[in-house]
Amino acid sequence: MKISVCVPMYNENRVIAESAKTLSQYMSANFEDYEIVFCSDGSTDGCDKTVEALNLPNVRVIGYEKNQGKGCAVRTAILAATGDVRMFTDADLAYGTGVIKQVADAFEANPDADMVIGSRNLDKSGYEGYTFLRKIMSKVYIKVLCIAGGFKLSDSQCGCKAFRADAAEKIFSRCEVNGFAFDFEAILWAVKMKMKIKEIPVRVINHGESKVRIIRDTLKMLKDLVKMKRRIRKTPV
Numbered sequence: 001m002k003i004s005v006c007v008p009m010y011n012e013n014r015v016i017a018e019s020a021k022t023l024s025q026y027m028s029a030n031f032e033d034y035e036i037v038f039c040s041d042g043s044t045d046g047c048d049k050t051v052e053a054l055n056l057p058n059v060r061v062i063g064y065e066k067n068q069g070k071g072c073a074v075r076t077a078i079l080a081a082t083g084d085v086r087m088f089t090d091a092d093l094a095y096g097t098g099v100i101k102q103v104a105d106a107f108e109a110n111p112d113a114d115m116v117i118g119s120r121n122l123d124k125s126g127y128e129g130y131t132f133l134r135k136i137m138s139k140v141y142i143k144v145l146c147i148a149g150g151f152k153l154s155d156s157q158c159g160c161k162a163f164r165a166d167a168a169e170k171i172f173s174r175c176e177v178n179g180f181a182f183d184f185e186a187i188l189w190a191v192k193m194k195m196k197i198k199e200i201p202v203r204v205i206n207h208g209e210s211k212v213r214i215i216r217d218t219l220k221m222l223k224d225l226v227k228m229k230r231r232i233r234k235t236p237v
Contacts, residue, residue, distance in 0.1 A: 002033040003104060004083030008073030009048070010041040012091040017050050019093050024056040026097035031104075034058055039077035042067030071175070071182025078163070078172045087116075087162030095160045096205040103162045106200050114167035114195035115186075117153065118160035118202035153199060157183055160202055167195055174235070181224035188232050 005023060009016060020038070027034045036056075040048040040063030051061050062080055063073075074088050087103050089095060095118060106116045161183065163171065170193060177185045190197060 001085060001104065001107070002035070002083040003027070003031050003100065004035050004037060004078075004081035004086040005100060006037045006039065006074065006077035006081055006086060006088040007091055008039050008041055008070050008077060008088065009043060009091040010067060010070070010073070011043050011045040011047060013043075013045040013047040013050055015092045016047045017054065019091055020051050020054055020056060020059065022093060022097060024054075024059060026100065028057065030101055035060065035081065035083060037062065037077045037081050039063050039073040039080075041070065041073035069178035069182075070180060071185070072178040074182060075172045075175050078168050081168070084165050085162055086165060086168045087160065090159045094204050095158075095202050099160055099202050102200055102202070103160075106198055107162070107164065110196075110198050112196050113198040114164055115171075115190050115197045116162045117187075117197060117199050118158040119153070119199045120158055120202060120204065122199060122201035123203065153187065153197070158202060161186070170237075171195075174232075174237075176231075177224055177228060179220060179224060181221040181228065184221070184225055185228050185232075188228060189237075192232055193237050 005027065007019070007023070012019075016038075020036070023036050027036060036059045038048065038051050038059070038061045040061065042065055043063070048061050048063055051059065060080075062076065064076070078086050078088065085104065085107055087100065089099070099118060103116050103118075107113060110116075157180075167190065171186050171189045174189055175182060175185050187197070
């Protein structure tokens with residue numbers, strides 16, 4: 001089984017070299033067949049060149065000139081990937097590298113699963129290291145959006161999700177949202193196509209600064225949700 005790890009990046013020069021080397025070392029030690037796809041979301045700090053200069057095995061750097069949003073970077077990387085399993089994770093490796101093996105094991109143990117989603121709410125250590133305020137804000141943020149989206153998943157916004165190749169193609173070839181609501185769009189399509197979703201417990205290991213502006217981005221996501229639910233409901237599969 002070939003594993004593709006997709007990493008969206010926007011001006012991540014501060015962490016990207018270390019993340020790329022850490023990922024490369026982990027993947028080569030744990031998987032025989034793999035690739036790492038970095039996608040620059042219109043970065044202007046040269047982080048794409050930084051990764052290319054490392055000349056790491058099985059690493060590709062793709063991207064586009066104008067900043068579009070995390071959703072566009074993830075979609076571009078997932079569709080460019082060639083793995084039997086395609087997952088994305090954050091550029092700062094917020095969930096560590098061990099989660100990649102967790103994902104692979106989850107697909108092995110659940111051959112009927114189309115999608116594996118990390119959840120910080122399935123284990124008491126999921127929010128370890130969060131400040132009390134950030135933990136509460138994150139949980140409320142997820143709850144509000146899940147109610148609006150009609151989901152029963154415990155953590156739709158976890159930055160670690162994976163798909164079997166056929167599911168990835170079916171989902172992301174239909175996705176259009178470029179902003180943070182892209183997770184919801186992917187889940188909405190998966191639900192519409194009656195795909196099986198498996199959640200696994202994860203925890204945040206590296207606590208970088210969140211790029212989510214809680215009020216502004218929540219309102220934007222709710223607006224995006226209304227539009228995408230209407231569009232997906234009307235679109236045949």
